Amino acid sequence: MSPSDFQFATKLANTMNWNMAPEDFEFMTSLEPEGCFVAFQGAERVGIATSISFRRIGWFGNLIVKEKYRGKGVGSILVKHAVNYLQSKGVKTVGLYAYPNLVNFYGNLGFKKDVDFSLLHTERLGSVIAETLPRVEQPQINEIEDFDSRFFGGERKKLLESIILEKGNLSYYWSEKDMVVGYVTATVYWSMAWVGPLICEEDNVDVAIRLVKAVLSKLTGKSVYLVLPKTEVALSNMFLDVGFTEDFSVARMFLGESTAKNCIYLAESLERG
Numbered sequence: 627m628s629p630s631d632f633q634f635a636t637k638l639a640n641t642m643n644w645n646m647a648p649e650d651f652e653f654m655t656s657l658e659p660e661g662c663f664v665a666f667q668g669a670e671r672v673g674i675a676t677s678i679s680f681r682r683i684g685w686f687g688n689l690i691v692k693e694k695y696r697g698k699g700v701g702s703i704l705v706k707h708a709v710n711y712l713q714s715k716g717v718k719t720v721g722l723y724a725y726p727n728l729v730n731f732y733g734n735l736g737f738k739k740d741v742d743f744s745l746l747h748t749e750r751l752g753s754v755i756a757e758t759l760p761r762v763e764q765p766q767i768n769e770i771e772d773f774d775s776r777f778f779g780g781e782r783k784k785l786l787e788s789i790i791l792e793k794g795n796l797s798y799y800w801s802e803k804d805m806v807v808g809y810v811t812a813t814v815y816w817s818m819a820w821v822g823p824l825i826c827e828e829d830n831v832d833v834a835i836r837l838v839k840a841v842l843s844k845l846t847g848k849s850v851y852l853v854l855p856k857t858e859v860a861l862s863n864m865f866l867d868v869g870f871t872e873d874f875s876v877a878r879m880f881l882g883e884s885t886a887k888n889c890i891y892l893a894e895s896l897e898r899g
């Protein structure tokens with residue numbers, strides 16, 4: 627995928643109400659220039675998919691084929707092509723989030739279902755009261771990246787830095803005895819925001835709630851999205867209490883050994899894990 631494909635990719639993605647802008651594909655291709663693909667039938671663009679490598683782990687997403695070309699194998703080719711690309715970069719495990727009706731489609735390509743996640747959304751977040759937490763600044767970045775990679779299983783340095791260091795985004799951490807036990811970031815746009823990633827050590831849901839509230843307290847009035855495992859009941863209830871509802875659910879699937887460690891987790895995005 628090159629810049630001349632961004633308009634096509636955006637228009638196609640938004641036939642699914644994915645709410646994307648050309649900047650999303652610009653960001654994706656800046657992170658993984660060789661890992662974003664357009665399928666052609668002759669000279670016509672007919673589908674897209676993106677992927678990103680984090681050393682051992684890769685993530686696949688944004689798969690969509692033009693309606694009149696579906697059912698002819700294009701989707702499967704895009705998945706296989708991206709998986710081959712990721713494996714050529716040394717990725718051992720590929721993850722993705724699948725709509726429930728596509729679990730069999732990905733299953734036929736070798737992916738195995740892991741846990742179910744909910745996409746939660748509020749169109750206009752009300753005011754949330756929170757304590758002030760320490761922000762992640764340059765000196766903490768290495769420690770946060772190491773902490774993240776212990777649980778995520780791959781190295782998300784390039785992605786985390788592009789979120790944390792971007793002015794206007796939010797990131798907070800919590801430490802005990804000088805050790806990080808959790809962090810959260812949010813990507814903030816003019817009228818909307820995406821909360822995540824969040825990673826917190828298991829059994830620290832109170833810390834996760836503090837971190838999330840610190841972020842939400844800065845997002846009043848915005849349309850806010852996040853993705854979390856359905857098993858994370860206490861955290862989920864907190865979001866429902868402040869007005870979030872479930873838009874849809876997705877299944878996390880892995881090709882290769884699942885390396886996700888038990889932790890409290892909010893996804894960075896559907897297309898990058």
Ligand SMILES: CC(C)(COP(=O)(O)OP(=O)(O)OC[C@H]1O[C@@H](n2cnc3c(N)ncnc32)[C@H](O)[C@@H]1OP(=O)(O)O)[C@@H](O)C(=O)NCCC(=O)NCCS
Binds near residue numbers: 690697723727
């Ligand atoms: C999912 C999608 C990309 C598949 O592309 P495609 O080119 O139609 O896929 P293929 O032709 O390679 O399909 C392979 C198989 O999966 C099945 N399949 C494809 N889409 C399916 C769907 N939505 N539901 C159930 N089965 C599906 C096909 O029937 C086919 O089975 P067969 O080989 O037994 O005939 C396409 O349906 C699409 O663009 N959907 C809308 C976007 C979307 O949902 N993206 C995925 C986000 S997780």
